[in-house]
Amino acid sequence: MDYVYDFSHGSKDQRDLLGGKGANLAEMTNLGLPVPPGFTITTEACRAYLRHGGEPEGLAEQVSAHLATLEGTMGRRLGQADDPLLVSVRSGAKFSMPGMMETVLNIGLNDESVVGLARQSQDERFAQDSYRRLLQMFGATVLHIDGEHFSEALDAAKKARGTESDLDLDADDLRGLVETFKAIVRERAGREFPQDPREQLDLAVRAVFDSWNTDRARLYRRQERIPEDLGTAVNIQAMVFGNFGMDSGSGVAFTRDPASGAQGEYGDYLQNAQGEDVVAGIRNTVSLADFAEVDRASHDELMAIMARLERHYRDMCDIEFTVERGKLWMLQTRVGKRTPEAAFRIAIHMVDEGLIQMDEAVTRVTGEQLAQLMFPRFDESAERTLLATGMNASPGAAVGRAVFDSDTAVEWAERGEDVILVRKETNPDDLRGMVAARGILTSRGGKTSHAAVVARGMGRTCVCGAEALDVDAKAREFRVRGGGTVREGDLISIDGSTGEVFAGEVPVSAALVVRHFEGEKVDDDLVSAVARIMAHADGARRLRVRANADTPEDAARARRFGAQGIGLCRTEHMFLGDRRELVETLIVAENEDDQRVALDALLPLQRQDFTEIFEAMDGLPVTIRLIDPPLHEFLPDLTELSVKVALAEERGEPDEHDLVLLRHVRRLHEQNPMLGLRGVRLGIQIPGLFQMQARAILEAAADRAALGMRPLPEIMIPLVASVRELEIVKADILAVAAEVERSRGVTLEYSVGTMIELPRAAFLADRIAAEAEFFSFGTNDLTQMAWGFSRDDVEAAFFSRYFEHGIFDVSPFESLDTRGVGGMVEMGTRKGREVRPDLKVGVCGEHGGDPRSIHFFDEVGLNYVSCSPFRVPVARLEAGRSVL
Numbered sequence: 001m002d003y004v005y006d007f008s009h010g011s012k013d014q015r016d017l018l019g020g021k022g023a024n025l026a027e028m029t030n031l032g033l034p035v036p037p038g039f040t041i042t043t044e045a046c047r048a049y050l051r052h053g054g055e056p057e058g059l060a061e062q063v064s065a066h067l068a069t070l071e072g073t074m075g076r077r078l079g080q081a082d083d084p085l086l087v088s089v090r091s092g093a094k095f096s097m098p099g100m101m102e103t104v105l106n107i108g109l110n111d112e113s114v115v116g117l118a119r120q121s122q123d124e125r126f127a128q129d130s131y132r133r134l135l136q137m138f139g140a141t142v143l144h145i146d147g148e149h150f151s152e153a154l155d156a157a158k159k160a161r162g163t164e165s166d167l168d169l170d171a172d173d174l175r176g177l178v179e180t181f182k183a184i185v186r187e188r189a190g191r192e193f194p195q196d197p198r199e200q201l202d203l204a205v206r207a208v209f210d211s212w213n214t215d216r217a218r219l220y221r222r223q224e225r226i227p228e229d230l231g232t233a234v235n236i237q238a239m240v241f242g243n244f245g246m247d248s249g250s251g252v253a254f255t256r257d258p259a260s261g262a263q264g265e266y267g268d269y270l271q272n273a274q275g276e277d278v279v280a281g282i283r284n285t286v287s288l289a290d291f292a293e294v295d296r297a298s299h300d301e302l303m304a305i306m307a308r309l310e311r312h313y314r315d316m317c318d319i320e321f322t323v324e325r326g327k328l329w330m331l332q333t334r335v336g337k338r339t340p341e342a343a344f345r346i347a348i349h350m351v352d353e354g355l356i357q358m359d360e361a362v363t364r365v366t367g368e369q370l371a372q373l374m375f376p377r378f379d380e381s382a383e384r385t386l387l388a389t390g391m392n393a394s395p396g397a398a399v400g401r402a403v404f405d406s407d408t409a410v411e412w413a414e415r416g417e418d419v420i421l422v423r424k425e426t427n428p429d430d431l432r433g434m435v436a437a438r439g440i441l442t443s444r445g446g447k448t449s450h451a452a453v454v455a456r457g458m459g460r461t462c463v464c465g466a467e468a469l470d471v472d473a474k475a476r477e478f479r480v481r482g483g484g485t486v487r488e489g490d491l492i493s494i495d496g497s498t499g500e501v502f503a504g505e506v507p508v509s510a511a512l513v514v515r516h517f518e519g520e521k522v523d524d525d526l527v528s529a530v531a532r533i534m535a536h537a538d539g540a541r542r543l544r545v546r547a548n549a550d551t552p553e554d555a556a557r558a559r560r561f562g563a564q565g566i567g568l569c570r571t572e573h574m575f576l577g578d579r580r581e582l583v584e585t586l587i588v589a590e591n592e593d594d595q596r597v598a599l600d601a602l603l604p605l606q607r608q609d610f611t612e613i614f615e616a617m618d619g620l621p622v623t624i625r626l627i628d629p630p631l632h633e634f635l636p637d638l639t640e641l642s643v644k645v646a647l648a649e650e651r652g653e654p655d656e657h658d659l660v661l662l663r664h665v666r667r668l669h670e671q672n673p674m675l676g677l678r679g680v681r682l683g684i685q686i687p688g689l690f691q692m693q694a695r696a697i698l699e700a701a702a703d704r705a706a707l708g709m710r711p712l713p714e715i716m717i718p719l720v721a722s723v724r725e726l727e728i729v730k731a732d733i734l735a736v737a738a739e740v741e742r743s744r745g746v747t748l749e750y751s752v753g754t755m756i757e758l759p760r761a762a763f764l765a766d767r768i769a770a771e772a773e774f775f776s777f778g779t780n781d782l783t784q785m786a787w788g789f790s791r792d793d794v795e796a797a798f799f800s801r802y803f804e805h806g807i808f809d810v811s812p813f814e815s816l817d818t819r820g821v822g823g824m825v826e827m828g829t830r831k832g833r834e835v836r837p838d839l840k841v842g843v844c845g846e847h848g849g850d851p852r853s854i855h856f857f858d859e860v861g862l863n864y865v866s867c868s869p870f871r872v873p874v875a876r877l878e879a880g881r882s883v884l
């Protein structure tokens with residue numbers, strides 16, 4: 001088994017095996033770019049290690065062989081006393097997990113080779129600086145010593161020098177720090193820092209493997225839906241040195257602005273620094289323009305390489321580079337993460353530049369990104385107090401109470417508060433707090449800082465580097481330069497699109513994209529990018545998109561948003577409010593005449609509901625589900641009513657009406673209402689109820705038709721398990737329909753179909769299709785029934801354990817369980833069409849708006865998905881992406 005690949009033996013398409021970093025290092029190597037040589041230990045080796053709790057057989061020998069080759073190329077041995085080869089050991093999984101996993105630089109230094117390095121480089125300060133960095137990184141990541149111990153010692157050394165900058169520490173200071181760091185290792189890890197270079201290397205590789213399973217890495221994977229079982233690759237690479245004086249440095253860059261998508265390079269550079277310093281925000285970085293002033297030749301070479309990489313990858317790339325004494329080295333590239341607005345702009349710019357076609361542009365953006373562009377923005381006309389302006393690191397408008405640590409963020413969020421996490425800068429341990437917060441605000445670091453990168457990845461609003469804020473986490477407050485203090489719990493508003501930070505709560509207004517969907521003429525380049533991509537997706541997609549809408553207003557909005565009909569119009573809310581009393585009368589009716597009176601009173605109200613919905617959806621199909629929930633939901637609570645009756649009796653003034661009601665509440669009380677008298681069962685138990693609804697629908701349709709409109713009702717029967725159930729209620733509906741057509745003298749275009757939301761119905765779909773003119777998969781109930789758990793109870797009860805154990809990586813209520821529940825959807829569709837080839841099949845329920853699920857529904861050949869009006873554009877886009 002080959003566990004190790006030289007950089008010259010891989011390509012960008014091998015991310016599964018080499019991880020993203022390794023695959024792209026190989027790609028750059030093969031493009032002839034200046035990449036320090038090295039090799040990659042595969043993800044397969046990591047998986048084997050994690051499985052067996054130890055290095056797989058043969059790994060050590062293969063590493064030795066590749067190391068020997070590298071030593072040959074470099075003309076030096078790892079840690080060689082008089083002239084050491086140093087290497088970095090870098091994690092790199094298939095999907096990038098910024099800051100989640102470990103990297104150790106300067107492996108190969110020890111008490112002896114540091115002297116050799118100093119002599120060779122004729123730079124004692126540089127050699128000691130490299131050694132103290134190794135001790136610090138190795139101590140923290142490999143020996144698991146709290147990084148604070150090292151940074152406190154570093155701060156103390158700076159303080160003793162009377163400086164804030166690590167650059168002011170001289171060789172002696174750094175030599176002192178090396179001794180201090182070694183003592184910290186001894187004390188905290190209970191062992192000496194390993195002097196043997198190969199042992200350093202092996203331990204570092206092991207630490208990278210182990211870092212796959214840290215809590216924060218797991219949490220990040222769950223957030224980003226990255227599978228648990230991929231493992232990471234490990235890259236071992238000859239060091240180049242950005243900390244070799246002021247003609248050296250390290251930087252990160254993007255080929256376009258990852259926040260706005262604007263054309264033109266974007267990046268940060270830090271002189272005399274190693275890579276970690278740039279993102280850690282220890283000193284303030286300079287822009288690429290300033291880098292050009294510092295080192296014109298390296299800058300120009302970098303620009304040329306970036307242009308080449310963008311053409312090669314045909315996408316925006318991000319890049320990590322280092323300059324060692326005027327020589328540029330490429331240390332990483334990948335297709336860069338970007339904000340939603342950048343994604344749309346970049347895709348369209350690249351089409352216009354001829355780099356990609358429209359088909360590909362559609363696949364470069366996601367429904368989730370579109371959903372984020374639809375979030376509200378701060379109202380610009382509202383009065384607001386600007387506190388500071390930082391970097392617009394991740395867009396959105398977030399309002400919340402300022403909190404200064406992760407624990408508080410999580411705690412407050414759990415009790416329902418919106419919070420903004422405020423930090424000087426974030427580190428991977430802040431992830432929990434970032435997840436819990438509405439937004440993140442930092443006072444240090446640029447668009448490539450940890451906070452910015454992670455926030456963009458999660459779609460959290462983020463403003464970073466707001467330098468006018470003095471964040472004091474201990475005191476739980478920040479002071480604003482120019483006056484004012486914001487304390488824990490105070491409301492603030494942050495705008496991740498402009499970088500502005502406001503005091504108090506600023507009101508929000510609709511996003512431009514939403515105003516465009518609403519039909520307003522909006523002159524904006526982002527809106528036109530979205531419009532072009534949507535038009536192309538609409539032209540390509542096979543799947544139709546309908547909306548779940550129960551009111552005329554929702555129906556009208558859904559139509560403006562591009563819905564091609566209503567896939568689910570629920571009728572139960574039409575029985576609430578003032579009408580509840582009529583339902584009560586219906587339920588307590590002792591005979592058919594009393595029932596009739598109640599139903600007759602409900603009929604005109606129902607008719608009016610449907611009339612308005614048909615008007616909003618004229619010419620488009622409207623699927624109306626007959627009443628579904630158990631009747632007791634329309635009655636008073638059993639306990640409350642019992643108490644009321646008991647109290648009244650005690651007073652000796654029993655209320656006759658309440659007594660009757662109580663009897664019925666008792667009669668209808670169910671241990672397990674989800675599995676009780678509901679759906680079609682109600683229709684069979686109280687036939688007049690479904691008949692009344694059918695009449696209201698069909699009379700409303702007849703009224704519209706008489707006015708020259710084209711109502712297209714689809715009457716849907718819920719919770720059918722047996723074809724007989726459907727036959728019985730369908731016969732009633734057909735009788736009503738015939739009567740309405742006769743009395744009104746019209747022919748109605750309508751159909752009668754069923755929900756498929758019970759496993760039995762999916763199994764017997766061929767029989768059911770004999771009666772049903774359409775199917776709609778109710779995947780919410782189908783998921784509950786298939787797994788045998790109730791959505792309302794289980795998510796809080798035990799889902800987190802299920803995630804931990806990898807039983808599922810996302811809630812089956814959020815994204816369709818394609819194997820189990822999806823298997824029933826596939827089978828039901830296939831069986832139904834065997835009997836009725838033109839059977840129209842759709843899906844209603846939360847899954848209709850979920851991107852992953854939409855792709856599945858498209859693959860199994862459904863005709864449409866139905867989702868909430870606001871998700872309609874998202875579903876249109878995803879349906880387009882599914883075929884492209």
Ligand code: ADP
Pocket residue numbers: 036087088089090091098099100101102103105237238239240241242250274275276320321322331332
């Ligand atoms: P991450 O995945 O967290 O970005 P990396 O493995 O990319 O971690 O390492 C972080 C930084 O360390 C790099 O951006 C680079 O600046 C520096 N680095 C890594 N390997 C080397 C090397 N061989 N020579 C010089 N610097 C390196």
Ligand code: MG
Pocket residue numbers: 320332
């Ligand atoms: Mg990196």
Ligand code: MG
Pocket residue numbers: 628718757778780781
């Ligand atoms: Mg249902």
